[in-house]
Amino acid sequence: AQSVTQLGSHVSVSEGALVLLRCNYSSSVPPYLFWYVQYPNQGLQLLLKYTSAATLVKGINGFEAEFKKSETSFHLTKPSAHMSDAAEYFCAVSGSSGDKLTFGTGTRLAVRP
């Protein structure tokens, strides 16, 4: 069984500041990990994924995440926040290809001008 914990339901940063969204996972098998972004009244868009290749994963829109097995973490970062980054972010885990995703509770990112 897999589970995901996202620390911080709301994160607020200033434009240009570092973005750090936290995700910790639990999995009985080697996990596949994902970060998705959701804008209001829309579906989810994949930001990046970890599938047991490189532990530092680069995604779209300048986001990246690092898989740390020892810490069971997959935190999402972006060096410089942009106003357009304001959205809901979901971390998700699955146990294998084609397996169902288990989502975290989400983190709402606000970007202050």
Add this chain to the structure above:
Amino acid sequence: GAVVSQHPSRVICKSGTSVKIECRSLDFQATTMFWYRQFPKQSLMLMATSNEGSKATYEQGVEKDKFLINHASLTLSTLTVTSAHPEDSSFYICSAGPLAGPYEQYFGPGTRLTVT
């Protein structure tokens, strides 16, 4: 590539009626599609896994007779909410995965259902 569409994007229906939501993978084939429900300001809750040519697998607590799922082809899955009630009002999102990797699911834009 990897586009998933949903139709309708928004629907309002009266209590007791049924509503069908379509989920299509536009540029890839998907043996598996997933249906989620999302309440306001909450995460996605998996309702069922839809497999082409076979019965859907429902998550615990989801009424299969109320939420009918059909996956008749590799590009189309439908969710029918039968005898809808106001508490069924929600945002319904589908997703699909390509036949051969790369593991992630592609999400549709969602359907906002309001039952009056």
